[in-house]
Amino acid sequence: MAVADNIRQMMTRSSWIRRMFEAGAELKAQHGADKVCDFSLGNPNLMPPPEFRETLIRLARDDMPMKHSYMPNAGYPAVRGAVADYIREEYGIGLKPDNVIMTCGAGGGLNVILKTMLNPGDKMLVSTPCFVEYRFYVENHGGTLEFVPGKQDFDLDVEALEESIDARTAGIIINSPNNPSGRVYPEETIRELCAMLERKSSRLGKAVYLVSDEPYRRIVFDGNKVPSLFKFYDNTIIVTSFSKDLSIPGERIGWLAVHPQADDGANLINGCILCNRILGYVNAPALMQRAVADLLRITIDVGEYQYKRDKLYKSLQHMGYEVRKPEGAFYLFPQAPGGDDLAFVDMLRQELILAVPGRGFALPGYFRLAYCVDDEIIERSLAGFSRAIKKIPAA
Numbered sequence: 123m124a125v126a127d128n129i130r131q132m133m134t135r136s137s138w139i140r141r142m143f144e145a146g147a148e149l150k151a152q153h154g155a156d157k158v159c160d161f162s163l164g165n166p167n168l169m170p171p172p173e174f175r176e177t178l179i180r181l182a183r184d185d186m187p188m189k190h191s192y193m194p195n196a197g198y199p200a201v202r203g204a205v206a207d208y209i210r211e212e213y214g215i216g217l218k219p220d221n222v223i224m225t226c227g228a229g230g231g232l233n234v235i236l237k238t239m240l241n242p243g244d245k246m247l248v249s250t251p252c253f254v255e256y257r258f259y260v261e262n263h264g265g266t267l268e269f270v271p272g273k274q275d276f277d278l279d280v281e282a283l284e285e286s287i288d289a290r291t292a293g294i295i296i297n298s299p300n301n302p303s304g305r306v307y308p309e310e311t312i313r314e315l316c317a318m319l320e321r322k323s324s325r326l327g328k329a330v331y332l333v334s335d336e337p338y339r340r341i342v343f344d345g346n347k348v349p350s351l352f353k354f355y356d357n358t359i360i361v362t363s364f365s366k367d368l369s370i371p372g373e374r375i376g377w378l379a380v381h382p383q384a385d386d387g388a389n390l391i392n393g394c395i396l397c398n399r400i401l402g403y404v405n406a407p408a409l410m411q412r413a414v415a416d417l418l419r420i421t422i423d424v425g426e427y428q429y430k431r432d433k434l435y436k437s438l439q440h441m442g443y444e445v446r447k448p449e450g451a452f453y454l455f456p457q458a459p460g461g462d463d464l465a466f467v468d469m470l471r472q473e474l475i476l477a478v479p480g481r482g483f484a485l486p487g488y489f490r491l492a493y494c495v496d497d498e499i500i501e502r503s504l505a506g507f508s509r510a511i512k513k514i515p516a517a
């Protein structure tokens with residue numbers, strides 16, 4: 123067999139998002155791309171801020187010697203220093219450039235930290251709904267991912283997480299603002315989670331690490347702010363990227379940072395640097411590192427996503443969809459009318475609307491809409507959403 127058994131298995135249960143993306147390509151070929159309203163993929167539609175282009179032009183003209191060469195596996199020291207300064211400002215704790223590693227996006231960073239942390243059979247926990255690539259990332263490195271149901275309002279259920287922690291638990295992954303719910307976990311929940319992790323770690327006699335995946339941190343609405351986990355729990359690793367807030371997911375650039383007081387922190391960082399190398403990333407892209415170092419406080423216009431959220435949220439709610447108003451990211455996660463997410467997503471497809479069933483995020487009964495699309499697509503989709511819900515018999 124050319125393909126290993128575990129990869130074969132992964133291929134058969136491969137992500138719903140990708141499956142919908144492929145189904146969408148078919149639909150577009152059949153009806154024309156301009157007829158299909160594609161909400162399936164979190165691929166930001168906004169152009170990167172103008173500063174990104176200007177920075178690239180400046181860097182391309184710069185004759186710095188060796189500017190396209192190999193470098194230390196953790197990234198350029200000056201770039202790690204710039205990120206450390208930013209973290210001090212944004213997260214309210216001081217840390218050294220040595221605590222930061224430049225990565226190939228958040229996906230790359232997550233694989234680096236999971237490879238570093240996990241022994242065969244170790245468990246990571248995640249609250250659902252969640253980004254299901256986590257399962258592949260954990261299994262890539264011999265671990266297992268356990269899904270722990272979140273609350274009805276998509277907040278973390280700290281008690282349920284506590285009950286799921288045992289001697290094999292290496293850590294918890296959290297993601298706020300959340301993909302797919304758009305939920306920002308409130309500070310009260312974060313404090314409760316961190317107190318629970320302190321308690322559990324001391325009872326188990328080993329650290330249970332918190333891996334915080336934050337690529338949407340800066341995409342928050344109505345003055346919301348994502349709490350700094352670094353302030354509440356020392357055994358925290360932050361992983362993030364510029365994919366969403368600079369609209370550059372194809373450029374594969376991000377960073378991870380280990381709390382300066384983390385248990386076994388120096389080894390954890392050195393392990394991550396080794397893993398960045400041996401996973402074949404070697405180092406994050408040189409030009410992109412230098413670009414983002416100058417753009418750490420620049421973001422796409424979040425107001426544009428807030429406008430799209432408001433338009434789609436209000437319209438769906440008015441039509442009778444049960445949907446929670448998200449505080450951040452660029453997703454809506456409504457309940458599937460009739461309760462069957464697969465059946466409802468299929469009904470939407472008949473209306474030439476592409477959505478992803480909730481089971482693609484470990485929560486059947488819902489569906490996800492990635493509204494990082496042109497306003498015109500949102501506008502055009504509304505009649506189809508309205509027809510689809512009207513086809514569901516009243517309960």
Ligand SMILES: Cc1ncc(COP(=O)(O)O)c(C=O)c1O
Nearest residue numbers: 164227228229253301363365371
């Ligand atoms: C929650 C979450 N984590 C990680 C990623 C990976 O992002 P990146 O492009 O930074 O690898 C995504 C991408 O959609 C995501 O939604």
